[in-house]
Amino acid sequence: MNTKTKTLLWLFDKCPPIFSVPGNHGFTGPYPPTGEQVLLQYHGYHKQLQQASHLQSSALDAARLVTKDLQDWWVNTGITLKSWQAIEQMILTDIEEYKLRKSKRNRTTDTETKKREEFLANTRQTFWIVQPEFEKRLAAKQQLEKQDQTDKEDWLYLEGVRGVTRTATLGPRDQKLAKRQKRKFLDQQAAQERKAKDCLRSATAAHSADAVEESHDPESEDSTEIPMHIGLATSTEVVTKKSLASISYSWD
Known part of the structure; x- marks a missing residue:
């Protein structure tokens, strides 16, 4: 029971993953990792590296492995991500914040309780590593x-x-x-x-084109063309004669 209690990560009441088998690390699933999963992943890598290097490994080494896992998951989305240095710094910042909250876990003041609840709420959200421009x-x-x-x-x-x-x-x-x-x-x-x-x-335009084609038709060349001014003159003369006849008739 005491062993299980020691393996639980404070504030989360969860155990970090154990990377004893090659290839069982990394983030899987259809949803992006949360801050809680990132911290659990970090502690799993840190414990593995400490055992392999006989306590010679640093926190930075484990943070770099977590950064690689984050990039491997997000690269499939095709979204522009932050640089690996920025992602690594985000992980280290959360680790320091976790250590600070852990060191003050026995405090029950309103201020400390509020900070602890805010940190826990933030870790339950997606660990967002997308470029600010895309956001x-x-x-x-x-x-x-x-x-x-x-x-x-x-x-x-x-x-x-x-x-x-x-x-x-x-x-x-x-x-x-x-x-x-x-x-x-x-x-x-x-x-x-x-x-x-x-x-x-x-x-x-289509009608004009058809008219031009008919005017250039060889069969229509034999027809007698009457100038327009002749037709106008003839019609004017007829109207004038009819007008004069009506006037003379009225006088009679």
Whole structure:
């Protein structure tokens, strides 16, 4: 019983892994390792190296092995990670924090209890080793998606509540939503008009091409062509004669 108690890692009540068989180390599973798993992995490597080197191994040697295991798991995701020096420093920082909390485990003050609970809560979360730039891009993308979804839900809610749009009583957020919807509608309408104009232009061009082909048709060359000015003159003369006849008839 005493042996089992000594093997348990304080604050976690768990035993670190025993690397007695080659190839049974590393992080497995579909989810990224947590801070607790990283500390357990570190203590497992540290114990193995201490036994193999007759207490000559340092904490840095075990931290480097844990860093390698972290990189091996995260590399499959294709996400840009921090440098191995930064990951190693993160591991060493958590180790020092764990030792500090362990040295003050008998203290029951509110401050120490709060620090202990915060450290335990942090170790239960993912040990995040992703580059800050990727985190910022991911957070910005999620914020935009969340904002778009919120705007859509707000607009549907406002449409359902109002029934009839009351532009004069819209608040700043309502006006923003109304302008966005109006701009979207106008853009769609303009796109439809451009599409209709393009279709009309294509049909006109095709009709003109057919007319040019008919004008150059050898069979139509034998037909008698009447100049346009002659046709206009003839029609004008007919109209003038009819007008004069009607005037003379009215006088008679």
